[in-house]
Amino acid sequence: MNLNNLKIAWRNVLRTKLFTAFNILGLALGFAGFILAYLYINRETSYDRWNPNYDNIYLVGLSYQGQYTDLTPPALATAIKAKLPEVVEVGRVSYFPYELPFISDDGETFVRDWKAADLSIAKMFGVEAYGISVTDTSLPELNLITPEIAKALFPNDAVQVFEPRLIALQNEQSGMYYHIHGATRPRRLSNLTYDAIFFKPDLAGDKEGDPLPYQTYIQVKPGTDIALLDKKIKQVYKQEISQHHHVVTSAFAKGDTYLDPLKDLHLRPQHGSNTGYITVWALAILSGVILLLAGINFANLMIAQANKRAKEIGLKKVFGVSRVGLALQFMGEVVFQCVLAAGLSWLFVLLCGNALQKWLNYDLAFSALGGHIAWQLLLAAAVTALVSGIYPSVVLSGYHPVNILKGNFQTSHRTAWFRHTLLTFQFIIAMVFISGMLILNRQLNYIRDGDKGFDPAQVVYIKNAMLLNNPADFKPFRDRIQSYPGIEYVTAATSVPGGIGPAEKEFEYVNEARKADHIAVDFDYVQTMGMEVLQGRSFTETFAADSAKGAIINETFAKTFGMQNPIGQTIRGCETDFQIVGVVKDSKMEGFERLVRPTVYSINNACGQFKTEILVKIKPGTARQTLVALEKDWKSINRLDGEHFRYEFVDRKYAALHAQQEQLESAFSAFTILSISIAMMGLFSMSAYSVSIRQKEMSIRKVLGASVSQLFLQLNKPFLRIFLLANLIALPLAYLLIDRWLAIFAYRIAVQWWMFALAGCSALLIAFFTVAYQSVRAARANPVESLRDE
Known part of the structure; x- marks a missing residue:
């Protein structure tokens, strides 16, 4: 064997190892996508599944005119417990929407999630405490905190055992003192979250006019007819509750109850967004598609290399190895490579966990080392091996030894259609991903930068709790803050974007009654929020009547009430006659997924909610020094709650409304990169294979006078046809999928043709640079080297 033949043999060995490495790397990328998706899916679908009562717990909510709320009058729970024997437990939960400091003699901490609940809730949701029985109904109260809060408040005590300790809320002069009786045991993920939870045997009774919001949960007997129970609860509500016990939810007095199972409350509650549910399904589908792409690469490369193993197969068949034996051998190789790739992908996710966690914004450590994801990964590896390996195994094991050993064996032309079909599918998926990523990014940019109807920039939400229902009480506070040079406006409200929602009430105009949101505000609210006045004016202290009956709609x-000239018209709601003084532009204060509802703003807080939300508009460029000055003087400004100055920028709070969409964008971007990488690997490998089997053809063409550009075009014609066919299929498919996703938004971008054209051009450039190097190298090669052995 001469030196040239040794070089050729060595190059073939390296090329074979390169193809094998590409196989394993492509599979590893596919499995990495699978792991990332299912770490998230496992976490999001695990809420309360550990609870033995999981299938029998329901939230009772109210619905009216297509709207849903999870809040109910407290008397509804009492009536259900008394009249419906198939309900074995009933419990209410009330949450306090304020961030408050809990203060002990040894420490203090801020509690953001503070709830009160019936003692039955502890049993229903599996709440346990160290050294205390939470089922002891003889206790007048049982106030519990999480171990993390306990360590902050009582650093010198073990969380497992400590005597009831007295703490102060807000500050030591607030008069709000409570005993903490113990710490709860750590719990797995649940819809019942808390930093502190205070239990009572009977949280609210059936008091009329109770202003606090209550959630009502029921636990039913196994096998209960839920449809029949739903009808019974509706009947109880209409006959005994709806007309007598409404303050917070008065707009629902004419509505109905509904039952929402515990299994739906985290991902698709009827009273909230189903974005989490869509995200879980999207990630499951995306991970499956990515894994399919990796499997296609694997099958494509095995078939492409079939002629390189032809003599091995022929000799084995001559020596008596059966077709089944060969097929099992090839399937064994496939399984080995799949398991190896799965192991590499798991190692990759563990090593890059911190970076991926920051990018994808979810906790990878939740189950990255758990047995659940391990079994899922092994199952995925087995299915991938079966799907991607069965066709190559059947094809390779079916070669005829006589044809192989005669030397006239060639498989590339017989399997080209299959390889090209698989490559076309890869391009289709990559195109769908690229189009989806571009449009998803534009929609989220529209949310971030589009017209919200108000301007959250430079608006600070001060989180210290103050009850400011009376404008006269708020005026000294407002004047003091407004004296700082960096402050433009100061106001208060019952609702803040991204925070406490407005109260849904019923308003009447000319004998027509409809549901509308009500937000009680103070003077300068419109100016602070940067809202546009379309007709009339905003509230002003110049007109004394504004405080008593003025309203802005x-x-x-x-439009809902058909008002042609609303200024000066009278509307009635919350047993008050309001006179309209202004009309403002619609504000998307609850995000872009929900349609703006009819809204009434008034100074007079006749509808029950407290004005606790303090909003401050700061002049541009002065935020840092102004907030430092406020924090320094806060104790003298806010004598009720002045120990700590706590604030949050409204634009950041508002952005949290779309946190799940941002998470989907990050995940989709990751999967797009994975899909493009896998498609590039497939294209690179197939182009390398195509170049290798057509090398002599290109050399002959070059000898006959073909130019480099002609040879380059000749080599890439098949890939160009594949790309065009993939575009014809992918773009309509991408449009349908994107249109379905955009349908969850009440306010969305218009999908235009150039967006898909941009995606197509991007994919074309990626494909061109992937195959260009090998094609140019083959076109410029010396034809003597490939023809010297002919």
């Missing part, structure tokens, strides 16, 4: 309210 939004555009949707005027």
Whole structure:
């Protein structure tokens, strides 16, 4: 064997190892996508599954005119417990929407999630405490905190055992003192979250006019007819509750109850967004598609290399190895490579966990080392091996030894259609991913930068709790803060974007009654929030009547009631006659997924909610020094709650409304990169294979006078046809999928043709640079080297 033949043999060995490495790397990328998706899916679908009562717990909510709330009058729970024997447990939960300091003699900490609940809730949701029985109904109260809060408040005590300790809320002069009786045991993920939870045997009784929001949960007997129970609860509500016990939810007095199972409350509650549910399904589908792409690469490369193993197969068949034996051998190789790739992908996710966690914004450590994901990964590896390996195994084991050993064996032309079909599918998926990523990014940019109807920039939400229902009480506080040079406006409200929602009430105009949101505000609210006044004026202290009966409505309210000239008109709600003084532009204060509802703003807080939300508009460029000055003087400004100055920028709070969409964008971007990488690997490998089997053809063409550009075009014609066919299929498919996703938004971008054209051009450039190097190298090669052995 001469030196040239040794070089050729060595190059073939290296090329074979390169193809094998590409196989394993492509599979590893596919499995990495699978792991990332299912770490998230496992976490999001595990809420309360550990609870033995999981299938028998329901939230009772209210619905009216297509709207849903999870809040109910407290008397509803009492009536259900008394009249419906198939309900074995009933419990209410009330949450306090304030961030408060809990203060002990040894420490203090801020509690953001503070709830009160019936003692039955502890049993229903599996709440346990160290050294205390939470089922002891003889206790007048049982106030519990999480171990993390306990360590902050009582650093010198073990969380497992400590005597009841007295703490102060807000500050030591607030008069709000409570005993903490113990710490709860750590719990797995649940819809019942808390930093502190205070239990009572009977949280609220059936008091009329109770202003606090209550959630009502029921636990039913196994096998209960839920449809029949739903009808019974509706009947109880209409006959005994709806007309007598409404303050917070008065707009629902004419509505109905509904039952929402515990298994739906985290991902698709009827009273909230189903974005989490869509995200879980999207990630499951995306991970499956990525894994399919990796499997296609694997099958493509095995078939492409079939002729390189032809003599091995022929000799084995001559020596008596059966077709089944060969097929099992090839399937064994496939399984080995799949398991190896799965192991590499798991190692990759563990090593890059911190970076991936920051990018994808979810906790990878939740189950990265758990047995659940391990079994899922092994199952995925087995299915991938079966799907991607069965066709190559059947094809390779079916070669005829006589044809192989005669030397006239060639498989590339017989399997080209299959390889090209698989490569076309890869391009289709990559195109769908690229198109989806571009449009998803544009929609989220529209949310971030589009017209919200108000301007959250430079608006600070001060989180210290103050009850400011009376404008006269708020005026000294407002004047003091407004004296700082960096402050433009100061106001208060019952609702803040991204925070406490407005109260849904019923308003009447000219004998027509409809549901509308009500937000009680103070003077300068419109100016602070940067809202546009379309007609009339905003509230002003110049007109004394504004404090008693003035109202501002939004555009949707005027349209809903058919108002042509709303200024000066009278509307009635919350047993008060309001006179309209202005109309403001619609504000998307609850995000872009929900349509703006008819809204009434008034100074007079006649509808029950407290004005606890303090909003401050800061002049541009002065935020840092102004907030430092406020924090320094806060104790003298806010004598009720002045120990700590706590604030949050409204634009960040508002952005949290779309946190799940941001998470989907990150995940989709990751999967797009994975899909493009896998498609590039497939294209690179197939182009390398195509170049290798057509090398002599290209050399002959070059000898006959073909130019480099002609040879380059000749080599890439098949890939160009594949790309064009993939575009014809992918772009309509991408449009349908994207249109379905955009449908969850009440306010969305218009999908235009150039977006898909941009995606197509991007994919074309990626494909061109993937195959260009090998094609140019083959076109410029010396034809003597490939023809010297002919």
